Amino acid sequence: MTLNIRALAAKCCYAVIDQGRSLNDELPKQQDKLIGKDKGLLQEICYGVLRYLPELENDVRGLMQKPLTGKQRVFHFLLLVGVYQIKYMRIPDHAAVSETVAATKVLKNNHMKALVNAVLRNFVRARDESAEQVETQQPDPIKFNHPGWFIKKLQAGYPEQWQNILTANQQRPPMWLRVNAQHHTSESYQALLAQADIDIAAIDPLSQAITLTKAIDVNKLPGFEQGWVSIQDAAAQQAARLLDCQPGDNVLDCCAAPGGKTCHILEQTPDIKAMTAIDIEASRLTRVEDNLARLNLSAQVIAADAAKTDWWSGELFDRILLDAPCSGTGVIRRHPDIKWLRKASDIDNLVLLQQQILANIWSLLKPGGTLLYATCSVLPQENAEQIKQFVAQTADAKLVSISEPQASAENIGWQILPDEKNMDGFYYAKLVKTH
Known part of the structure; x- marks a missing residue:
């Protein structure tokens, strides 16, 4: 079978945007068909299309009489793949156009060849004018390449910094x-x-x-x-330090997959009494087991719902890391599909789930024990507001100041914004059970 990287990229982006699949799941499936540098090129194109989706769709919209729908829908994404290459990659225009046009054959629709060729050639001709338009005349979702609902939430939460956050989300992440x-x-x-x-x-x-x-x-x-x-990003590496496990501690890592923080805690404090790592998705625990094995570490790994206690042995924990399910809005630079998979309505549901898990897991903590609440979100609703409410409603919960220079004025935890010291967006709050 003839492989065409642009065809694979179009399929991948179609699966994410139109079918709601995760890029983490879809990209490796397509990369497995390729070898060497072609894997990297496919990733570059897919990430790029998802980073600049509204802008690219706006570019294509202006060159089409009507949108592509139904069985032709994958060719909409093929056009986005072509435009992304022309605008943002060092591939010569003629090569980007010809390779993208060649993908129509691989996608088994030669009838689309003329349309794809015409749209991309017209785009090359009109490119300079469209670039100027994006900068000056477009609404915020196109200008900043983020969904409107998310931009509004950032404007409310960070009136001075929202544009910086959006710009940071568009950057390539560091290693x-x-x-x-x-x-x-x-x-x-x-x-x-x-x-x-x-x-x-x-x-x-x-x-x-x-x-x-x-x-x-x-x-x-x-x-x-x-x-x-x-x-592991430096923001995620703060968890083990802040949890500050001691020899002999019984430790729980809640929502632990893929296991980076579990392993880091064990690396830092090898003489803890026991480490239990739970996650609701059994399939994701394979990654935890793999990481533990490579690092020669051991933990009790359990597929369990953190909002319930049917998995629990009955022994209270000295230290709990709750890496709560969240919107993932702090790690968009690493996972640009989050922008399009996440919906405004998801946030209230996530906040409710976080409340349920926090209340349940708190009951498993020893008096005098420490719980570290963490998210990779930048939304105050999931972070400072969540913790403020929990402390107000929980008589034996005391907030411990995390005295970092980045701590907020109210000192409710530590919000790291994307690209702050080159780190991902992350939030931490440290709570001690007083009695």
Whole structure:
């Protein structure tokens, strides 16, 4: 079978936007058909189309008499693939057009060849004018390439910073490393990177996370297979530090998949009494098991609903990490499909679910114990407002100040905004059970 990367990209984007599939699920299926650099090219195109979707759709709309629907719908995404290449990639215009036109044959509709060819050639001719329009005349969803409901929520929550957040979401994410303290200090691992000619961009002074100047294949990292290092954003690496587990602690990681924070806690405090990691999706726990195995760590891994206690042994926990189900709006730069898979109506439902889980899990915490609430969201509703309400309604819950320079004026937790110190958007609140 003839493979055409543009055809695969169109199928992938169609599955995400029109069928509501996750890019994390769809992209590997298509990449498995390719080898070498072609995998990276497919990823670049898919991520790009999803980053700039409203802008690209606006470009195409202006060149079409009527939208493509039904069985022709995948060709709508093929046009977006073509326009993205012309606008944002270093592929010569003629090559981008010819490869995209060739995809019509692979997608088994030669009748669309003339239309795709005409639209893309017309776009090349009109490109300069359309670029100027996007900058000056377009409404916010097209100008910023985000859904309108999300822009409004950001404007309400961050009247001074909303544009910076939207701009940060459009950037390519950095590659952060977490050094396994069981094998190396941050300094000794930095020396190994230098020996391997891998350039370091920065070190996070709080967590000792290391960011590289450019992303590389994980297998090129010294000792990756031996468990010396893992890939994890610096914002996510704050969890183990803030939870501050002690020797002999009984620890619960709630909503644990894919297991990065579970492993980090075990790396930092190998002499805890026990680690239990739960997640509602049994299929996602495979990743937790894989990560534990590579790092030679052990935990009790259970498929369980954190809003219930039917899985619980009855022994209270000293430390609980609740990485709550959330909108994911802090990690859009890593997962641009979040913008289009998430709906405004989801937020209220997520807030309710967070409340239920928080109340349930609190009952499993020992008096004097610590619960760290975490989300990868930037929406105050899921974060500071959620915790403020919980503390007000829970007599034995005391908020512990997280004295970071980035802490909010009200000091209700720590909101990290996307691209702040090159980190993902994240929120933490630390609670102690007083009696």
